[in-house]
Amino acid sequence: MKALNNIIEKAKKLDSKIVLCEGDDKRILIAAAQAQQDGIAKVVLVGEREKLQLAADEANVRLDDFEVIEPQSSPLTASLSELYLALREKKGITPTQALQETLKPLNFANLMVAKGLADGSVAGAVHTTKDVVRSAIQIIGLDGTSTIVSSFFLMMLCQPFHTLKGGLIFSDCGLVIDPSDEELASIAIAAAKNAETLLMEEPKVAMLSFSTSGSAQHESVSKVVRASQRVKQQLPDIAIDEDIQLDAAIVADIAKKKLPNSNVKGKSNVLIFPNLEAGNICYKLAERVGGAVAIGPLLQGLAKPANDLSRGCSVDDIVNVIAVTVVQKEINSSVGYSNARKL
Numbered sequence: 001m002k003a004l005n006n007i008i009e010k011a012k013k014l015d016s017k018i019v020l021c022e023g024d025d026k027r028i029l030i031a032a033a034q035a036q037q038d039g040i041a042k043v044v045l046v047g048e049r050e051k052l053q054l055a056a057d058e059a060n061v062r063l064d065d066f067e068v069i070e071p072q073s074s075p076l077t078a079s080l081s082e083l084y085l086a087l088r089e090k091k092g093i094t095p096t097q098a099l100q101e102t103l104k105p106l107n108f109a110n111l112m113v114a115k116g117l118a119d120g121s122v123a124g125a126v127h128t129t130k131d132v133v134r135s136a137i138q139i140i141g142l143d144g145t146s147t148i149v150s151s152f153f154l155m156m157l158c159q160p161f162h163t164l165k166g167g168l169i170f171s172d173c174g175l176v177i178d179p180s181d182e183e184l185a186s187i188a189i190a191a192a193k194n195a196e197t198l199l200m201e202e203p204k205v206a207m208l209s210f211s212t213s214g215s216a217q218h219e220s221v222s223k224v225v226r227a228s229q230r231v232k233q234q235l236p237d238i239a240i241d242e243d244i245q246l247d248a249a250i251v252a253d254i255a256k257k258k259l260p261n262s263n264v265k266g267k268s269n270v271l272i273f274p275n276l277e278a279g280n281i282c283y284k285l286a287e288r289v290g291g292a293v294a295i296g297p298l299l300q301g302l303a304k305p306a307n308d309l310s311r312g313c314s315v316d317d318i319v320n321v322i323a324v325t326v327v328q329k330e331i332n333s334s335v336g337y338s339n340a341r342k343l
C-alpha cells in the first residue's frame with residue numbers, strides 16, 4: 001500500500017491537531033490512541049467527559065492522554081457560538097439557537113476547525129453522512145474554487161489475489177445523490193486533483209456508465225457525456241474517457257476491444273460514478289467482497305479538512321482517515337497543482 005504509506009509518513013512530519021467528536025465510541029478512542037502513538041496527529045476529543053471515560057475504560061485507553069473539551073463548560077464555547085451565529089445569522093438563526101447548535105459536539109468540532117483551533121475534523125462512526133456533511137458545509141463552507149462539496153474514497157487494492165494493485169479514487173460514493181452534468185463535472189475535476197495530490201499519479205479519469213462510447217442510449221448516458229465534455233473544456237489536457245463501462249475502464253484488453261481510441265487505455269485511476277446509488281453500492285462491494293481497503297468518505301471542495309467515516313468503519317479505517325485529514329491540510333495550504341491551477 002505504497003500510496004497509503006506515503007500519506008501516513010507525510011502526516012507524521014506535520015505537527016497537526018485533529019478533533020474527534022465521537023469519543024464515546026470505543027473504535028474512535030482506540031484509533032485516536034494509535035494515531036497519537038504513531039505520531040500521525042495530536043487528538044482533541046470533544047464530548048462529555050463522563051461518557052468518554054466510560055468508553056475509555058471499555059477500550060482500555062487512557063483518557064488523560066488526550067486534550068478533552070466539554071462544550072458545556074469550555075471557555076471556547078462563547079466565541080464559537082458567536083462564530084456560528086455570524087455564519088448562520090442570514091438563515092434566521094437566533095443567538096439562543098446558535099448556542100444550542102454550538103453545544104453539539106459535531107458542530108463544536110467543525111467550529112474549532114473553522115476558527116483555526118484544529119487542523120481538521122473526523123466524524124461519521126456514529127453520525128450519519130447526512131449530519132456530518134451538513135455540519136461541515138454550513139460551518140466550514142466551500143473552498144474558493146469549488147461550486148459544490150462532494151466526496152471520494154481512496155480505495156487501496158493490495159491483496160495477493162488483486163489483479164489490479166495500488167490506489168484508485170472512487171467518486172462520488174457518499175454525498176451528491178443525483179448530480180447534474182455540471183455537478184458531475186465538478187466531482188470529476190475535484191477527484192482528478194486528488195489523484196495528483198494523494199495518489200501522486202497523473203489522473204486518468206473514467207466517466208462510468210452502462211455504455212461505452214455510445215453503445216447504449218439513454219438520458220443517463222447523455223448526462224455522463226455532457227459532464228465529460230465540461231471537464232475537457234476546463235482541463236483540455238486531462239486523460240479522460242467519456243461514457244465508459246467499468247471493464248473497459250480498468251482492463252486494458254477490454255478497452256482495446258470496446259474503445260480502441262481510448263485516452264485512458266484501461267488504466268483508469270479515477271472512477272467517477274454517475275450517481276450515488278452506483279457509487280455507494282460499488283465502493284461497499286469493492287470493500288466487502290473485493291477486499292479493498294476503503295478510506296473515506298473524504299470530502300472535497302471544503303475550505304478546510306473535515307472528513308466522514310462509514311458507521312461500519314474499523315479502527316484502521318479511522319486511523320487512515322485521520323492521516324489523510326492531516327495531509328489535506330497541507331494540500332489546502334500549498335500553492336496549487338497543475339490541474340488545480342487551471343480551474
Ligand SMILES: CC(C)(COP(=O)(O)OP(=O)(O)OC[C@H]1O[C@@H](n2cnc3c(N)ncnc32)[C@H](O)[C@@H]1OP(=O)(O)O)[C@@H](O)C(=O)NCCC(=O)NCCS
Nearest residue numbers: 129130133134137138147148149150173174175176177280
Ligand atoms: C449532503 C446532503 C445532506 C445535503 O442535503 P440537503 O437536503 O441539500 O441539505 P440541506 O437542504 O439541509 O442543505 C444544507 C446546506 O448545504 C447546502 N448544500 C447541500 N448540498 C451541498 C453540496 N453538495 N455542496 C455544497 N452545499 C450544499 C445547501 O445549500 C444548504 O445550505 P444552507 O443551509 O446554507 O441553505 C444530501 O446531499 C444527502 O443527504 N446526501 C446523501 C448522504 C448519504 O446519505 N450518503 C449515503 C451514505 S455515505
Ligand SMILES: CC(=O)OP(=O)(O)O
Nearest residue numbers: 174297309310311312
Ligand atoms: C459512506 C457510507 O455509506 O456511510 P454509512 O455506511 O455510514 O451509511
